[in-house]
Amino acid sequence: MSKIICRCEEITEDEIIEAIASGASTVNEIKKFSRANMGLCQGRTCRKAIERILSKETGQKLENIKPSSYRKPVRPIKLGLMK
């Protein structure tokens, strides 16, 4: 089995490569395609790994890869606190 990259959503390296092969060209697109980076830690662990895979697969330089967007709340909180 391909190794897990996003631990929160249990998304493997192969699934991320598949997302890129299907046309995802930014980390945000990979996120929307595969859910990688969308879990509890919001990419705090796998963000860089995904950026590296994208760089390797597409030839884009790491410095030109835009991080996936950050949104409020930046910490996991109860829904009741969002008012």
Place this chain on the structure above:
Amino acid sequence: MNEYEVVIVGAGPAGLSAAIECAKAGAKVLVIDENNQPGGQLFKQIHKFFGSKEHKAGIRGIHIGEQLLKETEELSIEVWLDSEVCGMDQDKSIWITKQKEKSHCIQAKKIIIASGATENSIPFEGWTLPGVMGAGAAQTMMNCHRVLPGKRIMMIGSGNVGVIVSYQLLQAGAEVVGILEAAPVLGGYGVHTAKVRRAGVPFYTGYTVKQALGKEHVEAAEIVKLDSNWNTVQGSERIVEVDTICLAVGLTPLIELAWLSGCQFTYLDKMGGHVPIHNKYMETTVKGIYVAGDVSGIEEASTAMEEGRLAGISAAWSLGYYDNEKADMLINEEWRRLNLLRCGQFGLKRKMSKDEILIKWEEMQDANFKNNRSPFDGGTQAVNGISQSK
């Protein structure tokens, strides 16, 4: 809505130093931290610091932390603990949750983001097994919570974090079976590296971890040699019995809040990735939002404290607590101290990267001027440090 003149996110070395400077100048300050005690990483740093006497060299991190807390108390600085900043906006409104139970909204005139960094990880087969952890996490377990993370440890990364944590693991009674370094040369300070080597820990340069083996928990690490192009050398694999694999493979600035508030960024590999562009007052491209410490580029606790002071002085100055002459004097003194820390084999490299950020700032000012756009949001302070609009 509560109003504060300066809100500081993070009560680590940078945040507390910034708070102390702001409070000393007379500003109403609030410090927010997600942990249940202030001090950030200082309280797990049981080793002595480097640098010169004026930078507290020879003093252990924990004692520097105690000193900062004492000053914070003496100045009656308000500190919210167990409080997470969930969001902030360009208008400097801040959304905080306390004890994960209650939402608060506060308004700041100035914000200093001193949110620090997160540990990097490298994914490999089996890295999700219990027993694979960040070296910083292992250090927190052992030095703050008195729990030994494992008995036989493989350290990945020979930088300062790798060698310092290895030594502390030895002191705590664990066995460090090896320190792996993917690069052909070791990355840490000679003093720390030599200490670990003298204790008999082997270093493997040009090696990385291929996979973690084990059923319920790490039982072994398979390591492999890398060639000069970072490709694995077939047939060089070997299996080492360990119960813990610690990753000391760098840090990434925790930029999410700066991102949310609209700061502009530049990518610098040596600073840990994307860092908020800032000027020599530590002010970002959003006027009134400052950064200090690792969030502005990965360095050390000693530089974080100086940057914190610098940001604190600048914020107090822009609030009118210092006249230009006094501010100039204090800021120049901070820069003298910072430059003292950013020299030598390792420091100079950091200085060059930090300088790149300042150059980026000036380029942006120039570009905005040439394009005849409305003045760049964060650009009202003259870069030479003389005048400032209030």
